[in-house]
Amino acid sequence: MNPLKQLAETGQAPWLDFVQRELIEGGDLAMMIKRDGLKGVTSNPSIFEKAIAHAPEYTKEFERYVHSGDHEPMAIYEHLAIGDIKAAADVLLPVYHETKGRDGYISLEVSPYLALDTEATVNEARRLHKAVGKPNLMVKVPATNAGIPAIRTLIGEGISINVTLLFAVPVYEQVARAYIEGLEHFASKGGDISKIGSVASFFVSRIDNVIDKQLQDKIDAGGDAAALKPLLGKAAIANAKVAYAAYKKWFSGAKWQALEAKGAHTQRLLWASTSVKNPAYPDTLYVETLIGRDTVNTMPPATMDAFRDHGKATPDAVEQDLAGGIDILKSLETHGISLEKVTIDLVADGVRQFANAFDQLLGAVAKKRTALIDLNGAEIEADAALHAAIEKTAKRWLAEGTIRKLWAGDKSVWTGTDEDKWLGWLTIVGEEHTHVATLERFAKAIREGGFKHVALLGMGGSSLGPEVLARSFGHRDGWPEFHMLDSTDPAQIATLESKLDLKTTMFIVSSKSGSTLEPNIFLAYFKARMIETVGQGDWARHFTAVTDPGSAMEHVAKHDHFAHLFHGVKSIGGRYSVLSKFGLVPAAAMGIDVANFLALTSHMVKSCSASVPVDQNPGAQLGLLLGVAAKEFKRDKVTIIASPKIADLGAWLEQLIAESTGKQGHGLVPIDAEPLGDAAVYGHDRVFAYLCLKGDEQAKQAAHVAALAKAGHPVVRITVNDVAQIGQEFFRWEMATAIAGAIIGINPFDQPDVEASKIKTRALTDAYEKGGSAPHDEPLFHEHGVAIFADPKNAAALGTHTTLAAYLKQHFNRADAGDYIAILAYIERNGSHMAALEQIRTHLRNTRKVATCLGFGPRFLHSTGQAYKGGPNSGVFLQITTDDAKDIPVPGHAYSFSQVKAAQAEGDLSVLVERDRRVIRVHFQNVQHGLEALHKAIIHAYH
Template identity: 85%
Template sequence: MNPLKQLAETGQAPWLDFVQRDLIEGGELARMIERDGLKGVTSNPSIFEKAIAHAPEYGAAFERFVQHGDHEPMAIYEHLAIGDIKAAADVLLPVYQATNGRDGYISLEVSPYLAMDTEATIIEARRLHKAVDKPNLMVKVPATTAGIPAIRTLIGEGISINVTLLFAVPMYEAVAHAYIDGLEHFAAQGGDVSKIASVASFFVSRIDNVIDKQLQGKIDAGGDAALKPLLGKAAIANAKVAYAAYKKLFSGTKWQALEAKGAHSQRLLWASTSVKNPAYPDTLYVETLIGRDTVNTMPPATMDAFRDHGKAMPDAVEQDLDGALAILKSLEQHGISLETVTDDLVIDGVRQFATAFDQLLGAVAVKRSALVPVNEATIEADGALKAAVAEASKHWLAEGTIRKLWAGDKQVWTGADEDKWLGWLDIVGQEHAHVGTLARFADSIKAQGFSHIALLGMGGSSLGPEVLARSFGHKAGWPQFHMLDSTDPAQIRTLEAALDLKKTMFIVSSKSGSTLEPNIFLAYFKSRMIETVGAADWAKHFTAVTDPGSAMERVAQHDRFAHVFHGVKSIGGRYSVLSKFGLVPAAAMGIDVETFLTHTAHMVKSCSASVPVDQNPGAQLGLLLGVAAKQFKRDKVTIIASPGIADLGAWLEQLIAESTGKLGHGLIPVDGEPLEDVSVYGKDRVFAYLCLAGDEHKGQAAHVAALARAGHPVVRIMVRDVMSIGQEFFRWEMATAIAGAVIGINPFDQPDVEASKIKTRALTDAYEQGGSAPQGEPVFRENGIAVFADAANAAALGRHNSLSAYLKQHFGRAEAGDYIAILAYIERDKAHLAALEGVRKRLMTHRKVATCLCFGPRFLHSTGQAYKGGPNSGVFLQITTDDAHDLPVPDHKYSFSQVKAAQAEGDLSVLVERERRVIRVHLKDVASGLKDLAHAMEHSFH
């Protein structure tokens, strides 16, 4: 007779430790039941990894599932695995029925990531039990300290459990007690205990694998021949002791009372029964462990071997228990602790299962990426940086840090309040579920004939919509988009001149509703709209985007704005572009928001908790940026974007700088810098090249290639189309959060932005009371240009008799690894931009440091944080001017020019407090002053 089938006569059930789709669909599983007396099947992550990643029969099902609707790797794995589990359960159902629920089970494992979390294990087991919905499913739960109470709870709810990763007899006894307690609870609730089954998977060969190595080490070291007979004996001896415990546990009056109600004993299942040492017989852990009321789950090779030449020896596991105890005692006497070995094996087993799960999900991620349209990124770096990033990836993988991040664990960062600012992680799915609201808003804007949309905001609430507007361009038949994020009177006049107020919808964008700039923008354009359409109709031209319960919401409701949209309180402004703050303007421009979100969701899923670090695009970018800054002092992120998506750089500036620049650390983003010879760039940079497909700029591509050849780290990202820009929003949000974790800061606060706001507010309050701005004395004045410096900076500069000499001395303080930032509180227009770009280029080529050009007060809500709170490596030039034509702020005693002056003064004051190298140059007239400044700069380099 087939030796496998003979096992039934000994009271042992042979189970198969393997599952694969062709085994079920090809009929081999059914044949094994008939031919071998197979009674059950077990699975684990390693088995599914080999199946899903390498077996061709999964390809079509994989592709159908993903193309029907994109999913993250965990969902794809579960879809395929549960399909196999259900099919196998159906094949095994006759065995289950014939044995009255004693056998015929298929096992599915709770995620090993949850092994140390009782409540999460319970929730996951319930979910899997419900998803499979088969009476002959066993959910696998590990025998960890957290697993024991989970087992008790789940059995008490009538869920059959395969307890895995058992090595030690005391832990097995705890598992058995948990099973019995769970049965009693279920019975007390009126449950039918005959419908519950459980096995305790006792691992065998792994014990010998560890102890044999220790024994061989002692033999090799001391030549103690007496130890040789102990080789290959520990695991079997341990199993025999466990079986003796089983017989004792499932006897006596307490168990007999449950048995009378139809309860099944929790059988020992011998797992890990393949032989690791080729010197041992390949059927060793089958023949020696045959016993009544036991299960042996064998991998295919072991099952084939036993079928071929195995011997079914009844009650082998009960033979010579005294000898088994003697073996274990001898091991202790020779300094080998079974308790230590088994404790370590549980920890290692959890780690191995988690690693196998990582490999499984990684394999799924790779197959998914071939089917899903995600912007491709490549990273080039030298060996040292690559190795450091790989080491960081390995650490994050081992610690499960990506999963912790998605779970909202603030310990990923500083343990402050980071968990309260993670709403951006799942906002895409939330917005997609309610996208109809935005579609209806867009239809109303078009139906009412609005020809202009004007966004009034600052920082994150304005820069994201600006990227969308300029990248998508004006769509025929839809309103023209405009944006105001400056208190410069000339900028406000320029905007107003571009608008037909009667056909303009203003979107006032403010999270808190207390931010100065949006409030005074609203006051100004409310006044202008009342003059244009009357007091009864002005509010029909205003939409608010704000957080629920904010001051702006109250204003909008009181004044009866046309629309009020809510943001999410747990999303900071710079992370808000994929929420209503970005999507409301997008819808008003005529962008297909639903398609945009669908494209974006591909990246969200690619960065999800179930994508291992080495396959996770957001994690890889974030670790590169964080490690480069922390370990290699490459803390400048230079952004090069192709013309069609050039404005993406400004959004990245505010995200990176405001998130990471604090506590003396951080990344300094550099956007819009002119392309210069490779020799100009220091070793303090990482370059990010974002190229829109079909928008390649030969000069940019050649420049980036030269930078890579010169050894600079280069990230190349190919944006598939404009609809895929949202993918970059999410990738960089994730990367920035991760870089912050590596650097060791909270990427969601902005303490130094607040410091500047406080000083600005004090000045504007003084204006309200009839006060005036503080008037300092310049250290130098020439032809309508005045130079101001605090005492410390003035002393460092010395006394000079020309503007060029002051500039030469000031910028001469910039050394290797520093950066220079021009902070211009003037109108942001083409002429001013061109003039200052010329100054910037000369500074860059002459000083060979990174350069930044920022217009105030726009930058205060973005890079201003890094300049004040980040590393003290900046050399700053603030530019202010007299405004030729001022504008009053309605309902206030101050003007826009005064507000801008207060903002400049608050900015400068905090820079000085932070001991930054900074001077202020005040221009009497902007146009002539910029020319004189450029001339003086040119002269200073000769």
């Protein structure tokens, strides 16, 4: 009989602290039960990390599970781990039956991330108990302050528990009390308490590790070596002896005997952490000295092999010289070593170590999963200082579990205001995929309804996402042509209408709140036009509404019997809504395979999930780069470079980044569609994001980006594998923006300064409605149909000049290093106007060497307008307005579209002035002439 098997004669059960598939499938576990008298198995995150991450026997099952339907790392780990636990439980089941439920258990640990949350621990333990479904499972719960009440609750529900991370005798006594109270509760409900098993895992060697170091430090510092040296390697065993004495006290007497009569098992002490860490000590030290009746010793394989080879099974060793053990503990206190503090620290450290092991496990699973799925890749190139700062922040986020908090809706990740109410975008992809049949039916109705055009009427988040999809995917054969209106400029409206055959057009009116000015007046206009075209009885079949439940737009759609009505999600803000109905309804109408699009997007969602550690999490990595670069290195200009086919992604990113982060004087300023330039024209205030679509690579872009990286600018290169995977970038950047906002210290889900501009616009349109006229200011300068306007403070800063060029030079010279120039053009957004303004911004960028932005109003008001007004005061603004050649009245109102646009421009300008921004307005009598004059003046100013 080998020494391991002899332990049974002493009353102690040997358990194995290790589990791996090969051990089970290869028959070694069954052999150890027979040969060594093995009675049970324990596991923990460290054990599973070594097994799943490194053992080759998991590879095929890993691949099979991922390919059966993508899963996030936590689900993959649980699938594999629970498979092992079930298989091991089956091997151990005869032991369980032979010992009548006393032994034959295998343990599965509740996530160590939940160690400080009672309710979450209880729910997780219930879930694991049900998922494994074996009578000989013990769910492992830590003996933290939050864990102890969970233990009582779970025992009271008839769930067997392995209590882990026990170091202190007083805490053990709390655990014993919780166990007994749980048994009493379960018995009171008529439960069979003979079916409940429990062990209290009392850790050993870790105590010696800490106390030996403290003793040695005292000796090295000149302490009483003669008194201190005999205490080395003695504290852990002494502590265990006292714990065993407490065990005997708790499980004796009338109260316990009453439970025992009903079949209750004692909650045995299980000696854990029994491998020797100090090579000077015998390798079987924590086995031979802790043998005792009704105890368990769980040994790692090496310790078990050592005891089998040369161990000595001395009965009742743990009860020998209890008084001597107590004296050792008293002596430690006398010499200034607090066992209480050591054990408190060890619990905290144990939780941290298990969490770290879980991080490593999930990180390894995430890495293996990424290699098996079609995920857009990203590479970050930055200097050593920025990399170090990112790594430092990443370590803090990992230690604090910030990504898990974010997914849990913990608003303390940000400012602690109302962020928890705006996180519906985190789960919307899965929800929409589950109900994708609704969108597929809508797509069929559009295709079979004879519609040749689909026109989206919206603003900001309701329009920019669908525009990206339309431009990126292109027109699809057999499907309607997609159009979009997000401007009150009369020429823009007329241009759209000229492209439409109203009889074959479906309008999608998109508005979250249903009260946004622009979609409502767009609806009013095209409703009137449609009635003129198809008649009063048939116009509504040409309209679809996408809006939040309960909105004014929902009321209109129902009252007027729109052909279709789709609901958004109230907990998703407009700029985060592209993966909800606001983006997916237009996508379905233009013939995009929405089911496939969502399936591909879900790869990124799961890659950014709560169970993916920061260093493997693509959204977190990008967010840390943006946030840290801005906060610690003043690189707050995010310059977007994209392949031509996905270039419109930049406009969507502008809104997401600017409106989310630009507030309270902080934030990121996105720079989209800025023409490429030499590295020398860029300041040290930028981060560059290069989004390259496979098959659409541009050598000039790639060379430009390489030159920027070589010059020392931070660059993130993102490879979009296919246009169908653009949804992955929607989610990556949503996550990154939310994370960057957390680092910067703002709420990324509100837009206070956009609202300020809307209020002023509303006041002016209300005045027009009542017969009022537009405000009239005197220009500072007027020449050949071009006039300059400025408020008194900005006018004083400009001085008095005799030419347009001189005024513009004085104004733009106010842009210093780290500033940016923004051109805000309230004119039709078309190819010729964009080309003319791009020439101007490029010249300004090259001469002033500052970042430049170009926005068309009122479109940008729902996008970058937030950052311009609420972000850092680093912008120098040029607003452009014009006399409209033709105006269009708004049906049902006293004002026209031209007046609305003018009110929006005035509201925009007045808020910029209130925010003490450097801004002037240039007004054209004729757009084409004005743009030519402006370009000539800029060239002249900076020749």
